[in-house]
Amino acid sequence: MSTEVTVKQLATTVGIPVERLLTQLQEAGISAQAENATITEGEKIQLLQHLRRSHGKKDEPAEQPESEATSVRRRPATNDSRAARPSRPAPNRGAAPQRGSAARTGKSVNVEVRRKRSFGKRNTETPQPAATVRTTQRPEPERTEAKGASPIDEQRRRAELEARRAEEDARRLAEQEALETRQREEARRKAEADARAKAEAEQRRKAEEEQARARAEAPTARYEATEPDEAMPVPAADAGESESETEQQRDERRKAAKKHAERSEKERLERERERAEKDRKAARKEPTRTKKHDPTTALEEETSEEAVITRPSVRRRKKPGKPQLQDKHGFQRPTAPVVREVEVPETISVGDLAARMSVKAGQVIKELFKQGMMVTINQTLDRDTAMLVVEEMGHKAVEAKEEDAEDALMALLEEEVGQAEAQSRPPVVTIMGHVDHGKTSLLDYIRRAKVAAGEAGGITQHIGAYHVETERGTVSFLDTPGHAAFSAMRARGAKATDIVILVVAADDGVMPQTIEAIQHSKAAGVPVVVAVNKMDRPDANPDRVMQELTHHELVPEEWGGDTILVKVSAKTGDGIDDLLDAVLLQSEVLELKAPVEGTAHGTIVESSLEKGRGTVATVLVQSGTLRVGDMIVSGAEHGRVRAMFDELGRSVKSAGPSIPVQVLGLSGSPNAGDDVIAVTDEKRAREVAELRRERDRQTRMDEQRGANLDQLFSQLKEGDLKSVNIILKADVQGSVEALKESLVKLSNDEVKVAVVASGVGGITESDANLAVTSNAIVLGFNVRADAASRRVIEEQGLDLRYYSVIYELIDDVKKAISGLLSPIVTEEIIGLAQVRDVFRSSKFGAIAGCMVIEGVIRRNSPIRVLRNNVVIYEGALESLRRYKEDVSEVKNGTECGIGVKNYNDVQPGDQIEVFERKERAREL
Numbered sequence: 001m002s003t004e005v006t007v008k009q010l011a012t013t014v015g016i017p018v019e020r021l022l023t024q025l026q027e028a029g030i031s032a033q034a035e036n037a038t039i040t041e042g043e044k045i046q047l048l049q050h051l052r053r054s055h056g057k058k059d060e061p062a063e064q065p066e067s068e069a070t071s072v073r074r075r076p077a078t079n080d081s082r083a084a085r086p087s088r089p090a091p092n093r094g095a096a097p098q099r100g101s102a103a104r105t106g107k108s109v110n111v112e113v114r115r116k117r118s119f120g121k122r123n124t125e126t127p128q129p130a131a132t133v134r135t136t137q138r139p140e141p142e143r144t145e146a147k148g149a150s151p152i153d154e155q156r157r158r159a160e161l162e163a164r165r166a167e168e169d170a171r172r173l174a175e176q177e178a179l180e181t182r183q184r185e186e187a188r189r190k191a192e193a194d195a196r197a198k199a200e201a202e203q204r205r206k207a208e209e210e211q212a213r214a215r216a217e218a219p220t221a222r223y224e225a226t227e228p229d230e231a232m233p234v235p236a237a238d239a240g241e242s243e244s245e246t247e248q249q250r251d252e253r254r255k256a257a258k259k260h261a262e263r264s265e266k267e268r269l270e271r272e273r274e275r276a277e278k279d280r281k282a283a284r285k286e287p288t289r290t291k292k293h294d295p296t297t298a299l300e301e302e303t304s305e306e307a308v309i310t311r312p313s314v315r316r317r318k319k320p321g322k323p324q325l326q327d328k329h330g331f332q333r334p335t336a337p338v339v340r341e342v343e344v345p346e347t348i349s350v351g352d353l354a355a356r357m358s359v360k361a362g363q364v365i366k367e368l369f370k371q372g373m374m375v376t377i378n379q380t381l382d383r384d385t386a387m388l389v390v391e392e393m394g395h396k397a398v399e400a401k402e403e404d405a406e407d408a409l410m411a412l413l414e415e416e417v418g419q420a421e422a423q424s425r426p427p428v429v430t431i432m433g434h435v436d437h438g439k440t441s442l443l444d445y446i447r448r449a450k451v452a453a454g455e456a457g458g459i460t461q462h463i464g465a466y467h468v469e470t471e472r473g474t475v476s477f478l479d480t481p482g483h484a485a486f487s488a489m490r491a492r493g494a495k496a497t498d499i500v501i502l503v504v505a506a507d508d509g510v511m512p513q514t515i516e517a518i519q520h521s522k523a524a525g526v527p528v529v530v531a532v533n534k535m536d537r538p539d540a541n542p543d544r545v546m547q548e549l550t551h552h553e554l555v556p557e558e559w560g561g562d563t564i565l566v567k568v569s570a571k572t573g574d575g576i577d578d579l580l581d582a583v584l585l586q587s588e589v590l591e592l593k594a595p596v597e598g599t600a601h602g603t604i605v606e607s608s609l610e611k612g613r614g615t616v617a618t619v620l621v622q623s624g625t626l627r628v629g630d631m632i633v634s635g636a637e638h639g640r641v642r643a644m645f646d647e648l649g650r651s652v653k654s655a656g657p658s659i660p661v662q663v664l665g666l667s668g669s670p671n672a673g674d675d676v677i678a679v680t681d682e683k684r685a686r687e688v689a690e691l692r693r694e695r696d697r698q699t700r701m702d703e704q705r706g707a708n709l710d711q712l713f714s715q716l717k718e719g720d721l722k723s724v725n726i727i728l729k730a731d732v733q734g735s736v737e738a739l740k741e742s743l744v745k746l747s748n749d750e751v752k753v754a755v756v757a758s759g760v761g762g763i764t765e766s767d768a769n770l771a772v773t774s775n776a777i778v779l780g781f782n783v784r785a786d787a788a789s790r791r792v793i794e795e796q797g798l799d800l801r802y803y804s805v806i807y808e809l810i811d812d813v814k815k816a817i818s819g820l821l822s823p824i825v826t827e828e829i830i831g832l833a834q835v836r837d838v839f840r841s842s843k844f845g846a847i848a849g850c851m852v853i854e855g856v857i858r859r860n861s862p863i864r865v866l867r868n869n870v871v872i873y874e875g876a877l878e879s880l881r882r883y884k885e886d887v888s889e890v891k892n893g894t895e896c897g898i899g900v901k902n903y904n905d906v907q908p909g910d911q912i913e914v915f916e917r918k919e920r921a922r923e924l
């Protein structure tokens with residue numbers, strides 16, 4: 001590496017004009033005439049020495065001891081009276097360590113300052129250390145003795161200036177060298193890169209040429225094959241063929257290569273552009289996501305999390321969308337009809353049913369129209385109709401199992417009963433038997449009260465319940481008219497009876513209703529205790545009774561069977577204690593138990609509406625304890641227990657298991673056999689009651705429709721089949737149930753008996769209208785038709801009949817449908833009197849001051865007392881007076897005084913009906 005520089009370069013380095021440098025060179029004796037003349041290293045030193053000399057500096061030998069780092073020391077000694085201060089080092093010099101030796105003699109201080117300059121570091125850093133070293137080897141007048149203030153200072157300043165300049169020169173030279181080196185290095189690298197690029201291009205071109213040649217012609221290929229290892233001279237080898245052709249080919253190849261390069265470049269640029277675009281998008285998303293994750297506030301964080309969570313989910317949803325779209329054109333209509341399983345609740349609206357079948361409501365309406373029903377979209381359908389529609393429309397209908405308020409209540413009750421501790425309870429006994437075999441007399445004897453005597457026709461009509469305390473224990477009795485009410489209660493799911501006492505008159509033996517009673521008892525799984533009654537009668541034949549009973553699988557114990565049989569007389573009371581013993585023994589065998597504490601649960605034995613008292617329901621408590629103030633739900637009714645009475649009319653506060661009580665407070669009359677449940681919550685009671693009411697309404701509608709359909713059926717399809725439609729009203733629910741059951745059973749192969757409607761209370765206009773539409777006979781049992789209904793009945797020519805004896809009513813219907821239309825004795829009302837006031841007479845008791853409003857009142861005719869169109873008493877007249885005179889009859893529109901025999905409870909507002917038994921032809 002040469003260290004020679006031109007004059008111009010040196011002038012530039014030193015920072016002086018070229019002319020001046022040339023002059024200085026000439027002065028120094030260096031022969032450099034032009035600016036591009038070279039100056040050697042030696043000449044540089046020569047110039048330097050000349051310059052120093054020209055500035056009056058002491059000439060120092062050029063040869064200094066060689067060292068990597070030259071130290072220049074200065075030891076200025078002063079005898080300054082003041083404290084000597086170290087001289088300030090030049091800014092571009094390294095900090096020199098100061099070492100002061102403080103030798104104080106009197107007031108004078110000797111200060112020695114030593115400076116040290118080091119160039120070693122720069123030398124090592126510089127790529128060309130030789131030049132630098134040489135430059136730094138310049139002898140400098142560093143050691144100067146201070147002699148006198150002014151010349152010494154001047155000399156030092158000059159020396160320092162000179163040194164600085166020399167140093168500057170050296171630095172510039174070093175920098176120049178470094179710059180040159182860098183430039184040379186760069187040039188070299190560039191040359192190498194160019195050469196490499198050229199070689200690569202040449203190589204590429206050669207490869208392309210080879211390929212082209214290989215494709216083009218074989219001779220060329222052969223030619224090339226002769227000189228395979230000559231890479232660069234290939235074009236020259238081509239020149240051997242034809243110069244112009246080669247040139248042309250080369251141009252073409254070049255063009256092709258260029259095109260190819262351009263295409264490659266274009267593709268590359270395209271790829272880069274795409275990549276850049278992708279990166280740009282990613283960069284755009286990235287800050288958003290990081291921003292969302294930035295938890296500056298809790299709310300923001302939450303929001304951002306939501307966004308982060310929802311965003312991919314949206315994408316996820318979107319992704320599968322694409323194939324779906326692609327597949328869309330492949331959609332095909334289903335080839336087979338879709339059959340759905342439709343759950344049908346108890347009631348459902350047309351609209352809801354359509355929705356469950358996934359069809360339009362119009363289709364359901366159309367279907368129903370086809371079946372003869374005009375409905376609207378909001379109309380409610382019962383389950384049967386809805387299921388029929390579902391099946392008709394080709395779907396599968398299943399009954400929906402719904403957990404409604406009633407189910408929930410029942411579940412709760414079962415749970416409570418299951419948890420409560422069960423205790424022994426009294427047996428509940430039902431007395432059954434044939435007519436007049438002595439059921440009422442037996443119960444009466446047991447209760448020590450005379451009830452039988454006052455009953456109309458000598459037959460039990462009201463279904464009651466009583467409990468009696470005997471010396472041997474408590475027994476509760478249900479007094480029912482035969483087995484009809486018993487079976488009606490059973491039909492409602494009530495199992496109120498534990499033991500049946502089957503009364504068989506010893507003088508009469510087993511009769512048809514005795515057999516029916518046995519069958520009902522067996523069907524219910526209730527054990528039977530036989531009471532062979534009327535043993536006091538001389539013609540009593542208990543053996544015959546036992547004999548007949550064995551035909552019906554009741555074998556008495558004394559004959560080796562397991563049936564307890566007790567011979568009694570309701571008249572004399574003989575054997576009654578034995579009968580009660582037998583009942584209690586049977587109950588012990590049955591181990592009857594029920595929880596005493598907890599929610600009360602029972603059964604309605606009977607219920608009726610009484611003026612001033614509202615609904616009066618006889619409830620048999622079966623488990624728990626019913627208390628006054630309890631909220632109860634019974635059938636479709638509910639209410640709070642206002643008061644409770646026992647069978648003797650005494651007010652009671654509570655009733656435990658197996659105890660019957662009369663309950664006041666229900667919202668309406670429930671049916672015999674309906675359950676009674678005490679609930680804590682009135683809301684729940686109302687819900688359950690409403691649910692059941694709606695169900696009952698639907699059932700009634702079905703019943704009505706069924707009756708009409710039957711009639712239609714009998715008229716249109718089977719001309720031979722006759723249907724007798726009946727509307728039945730009675731004074732108490734028990735009678736309604738018993739009559740209904742008996743009437744329906746009268747149906748035979750030729751005639752069908754249908755009870756279109758039935759209920760408790762007087763016959764109303766609505767009943768009459770229903771009778772018109774359903775072409776029904778109206779039967780009143782101990783009830784009467786009000787004025788409005790009578791008008792309708794007369795206008796329409798309907799058949800209205802009143803009865804006060806169950807078996808008369810049933811027999812009438814029975815005989816009528818059996819074709820026994822022989823004239824029979826019937827009742828005919830001949831007069832009606834309205835009670836205006838009641839007077840007390842010492843001789844006759846209560847005397848009713850009346851106005852005859854219909855017909856005629858006759859002295860010797862039987863009468864009935866009506867209150868709110870319900871018969872409350874039946875008997876005879878004690879007295880009939882007009883102006884204190886006894887008269888035999890009083891006509892319509894006349895006032896009179898009536899005394900009722902053995903009855904003193906007549907009240908103003910009551911009606912007294914006078915009737916006669918007349919013989920007339922059957923109309924049924």
Ligand SMILES: Nc1nc2c(ncn2[C@@H]2O[C@H](COP(=O)(O)OP(=O)(O)OP(=O)(O)O)[C@@H](O)[C@H]2O)c(=O)[nH]1
Pocket residue numbers: 433434435436437438439440441442452458459460461481482533534535536537568569570571572
């Ligand atoms: N001699 C005698 N007569 C009796 C006895 N038990 C009942 N009677 C009479 O038999 C008749 C009918 O008695 P009831 O008690 O009304 O018979 P019932 O079975 O209740 O009749 P229904 O209510 O119509 O089912 C009455 O006249 C009673 O006086 C008895 O043990 N001996």
